[in-house]
C-alpha cells in the first residue's frame with residue numbers, strides 16, 4: 330500500500346519529447362486511470378513507474394521511497410501486460426509463482442501461493458494447464474494472478490482488457506473493480522477506453538501529447554472539464570462545440586444569434602454543449618436538418634447538420650426522422666465556455 | 675456439389691508423372707551406391723569384383739569381424755562420442771549466450787560483434803585449417819580431445835539462428851520476467867530457451883552429426899591411433915594385401931551407423947534443422 334508521486338517527470342527518445350514536465354500524485358489505495366488518445370504517452374508513463382524505461386528527468390516516489398533509479402523488481406510494483414506475456418512452457422501455477430521460483434522459494438510454498446491466488450481468481454481447476462489451453466479471459470486472470478502473488482504496493486495495468494471481446498471486457502471490468510475493492514491496493518490503469526476509465530477509476534488522468542490535460546474524479550472530468558481537449562475527449566457521443574465571439578453577456582454565434590451566459594470571455598470563444606443538454610423545438614435558436622437518427626434502445630441520438638457544423642443531440646421521444654428540419658434549444662445553464670486558448674472559463 | 679466431385683478426380687497429368695519419374699531416378703542414383711556399399715561389406719574379398727548380385731550369394735560378417743578385431747574401433751567410438759558431445763554442448767551453450775547478448779543486451783560493440791559473426795560465416799573453415807593446426811600445435815593440444823574440439827567450435831550459423839529466434843520473441847516476455855526479478859541468465863535459461871526447445875534440439879542434432887562426420891580437422895589433429903575419431907581411424911585401417919573393399923566398406927558402415935540411427939530416430943527434427951539453416955545459408 331503506497332501512494333505514487335511523480336515530480337517533474339520528462340522523457341525523451343532522441344530529440345522527441347514524449348513526456349513533458351509532468352507532476353502527479355496518486356493517493357494510496359486509489360484506482361487511477363491514465364486515459365488519452367493513442368501515442369499520448371500513457372504506456373511510457375506506466376513503464377517509467379514500473380522501471381522498464383528510465384526517466385530523462387524528474388523523480389518517482391512510491392510510498393516514502395525514491396525509486397527513480399531502483400531496479401523494477403525492487404520497486405514493489407507488479408505489472409499486467411496487454412499481451413499477458415504468459416510463459417507458454419509453464420503451467421498456470423508455474424506462471425503465477427514464477428517470481429517466487431526465481432527467488433528460490435520452496436516448492437510447497439509456491440504451490441500454496443498458486444492455490445490461494447487460483448481460488449481468488451477462479452483458476453483453481455486450471456492450475457496444471459498450460460496457457461495455450463486457456464480462453465482469453467482465463468489467460469487474463471493468470472496474468473493478474475502473476476501480479477497478485479507478488480503482493481505489490483502498486484499494480485500497473487497496460488490496457489489489460491483490449492484483447493478481449495466486448496462481453497468479456499465488461500465482465501473482467503467488474504472483476505477488476507471487485508478485486509480493487511477487496512485488496513484496496515493502489516492501481517494504475519492505462520486505457521484509451523473512456524468507459525473503462527469512468528467506471529473503474531476514482532481518479533482519471535487525461536494525457537494529451539505528453540502533458541496532463543486534467544486530473545480529477547470521473548464526475549469532475551465530465552461535468553467540469555478544464556479545457557476543450559478534455560471536454561471533447563470525455564463523453565460519447567462527444568460534446569458539441571459552437572464557435573462565436575465573446576460578449577459581456579455571453580456569446581454571439583457566427584450567424585448572429587446571441588446567447589446569454591453567466592460567464593464570459595472576450596475574443597473568439599467556443600460554446601460546449603453535451604448531446605443531452607438540448608431540447609428539440611421548432612422555434613429553437615439553432616436550426617438544422619437531421620441527417621441520421623440512431624436508435625439505441627434506451628435512447629436515440631440525432632445527427633443534425635446546422636449552420637454551425639454537424640451536431641449530435643439526444644432525441645429520445647422527440648420522434649424526429651432523418652430529413653426533418655428541427656430547431657434546438659440549448660440548456661445554457663449546463664453550457665461550457667472555452668476561450669481562444671482552449672481553457673475553460 | 676455432387677458426391678463425385680468431392681473427391682479429386684484421378685486425371686492423367688503428364689507433367690506430374692514425368693516429375694515423379696525424374697524424382698525416382700534421382701533417388702535411385704543417390705541411393706544405389708549406398709546400397710551397393712552396404713551389400714559389398716557383406717561379401718568375401720574375392721567376390722567384391724566378381725559377384726554382382728543385388729543380394730550377396732555368400733553373405734559373411736568376416737569384414738566386420740576383421741575390422742573390429744584389427745582396429746581400435748571401441749576407442750575411436752569413444753573419442754568420436756567425447757568430441758562430438760563436447761562440440762555440441764559447447765557450441766549450443768556459446769551460441770545461445772552470444773545470440774542472446776546480441777539480440778537482447780545493449781553494450782558497446784554489439785553491432786561490430788554481429789557484423790564479425792556474419793562475416794566469419796562467409797569464410798569456409800577449411801581455409802583456416804593450416805592456421806588452426808599451427809595454433810593447436812603451438813599450445814600442444816594435438817592428439818588431445820580438446821585439440822579436436824576447439825577449432826570445431828566456430829559456428830556462426832548457430833549464433834545467427836539463435837539471435838533471429840530471440841529477436842522474434844515479443845518484448846513483453848522479457849519485461850514481465852524482469853519485473854518478476856529475473857537475471858539475464860535466468861531469462862535465457864528459464865524462459866527464452868525452454869520456450870522453444872525445438873530449436874535447441876534441432877541445432878543439437880545437426881551440430882552433433884556435423885561433428886561426428888567431420889574428417890579433415892580430426893585427421894590433421896591426431897597422429898596417435900588412440901586419439902583418432904571413428905572417421906579418421908577407419909580410413910587408416912589398411913591391409914597389406916592392397917585395397918580390401920569389403921573391409922573398407924564395413925568400416926564405413928560402422929562409422930556412419932550412429933549418425934544413421936540418429937537420422938532415423940530424429941527424422942522430423944533433422945528436417946526442421948536443415949530448413950532452419952537453409953534459411954540462413956540462402
Ligand SMILES: Nc1ncnc2c1ncn2[C@@H]1O[C@H](COP(=O)(O)OP(=O)(O)OP(=O)(O)O)[C@@H](O)[C@H]1O
Pocket residue numbers: 342345347365366367368369370371372373374521
Ligand atoms: N522506444 C521508443 N523510441 C522512440 N519513440 C518511442 C519509443 N516508445 C514510444 N515512443 C513514442 O512515444 C510516444 C508515446 O508512446 P506510448 O507508447 O507511451 O503511447 P500510448 O499513449 O501508450 O499509445 P497507445 O494507446 O497507442 O498504446 C509515441 O509517439 C511513440 O511513438
Ligand SMILES: [Mg+2]
Pocket residue numbers: 371372373
Ligand atoms: Mg500503449
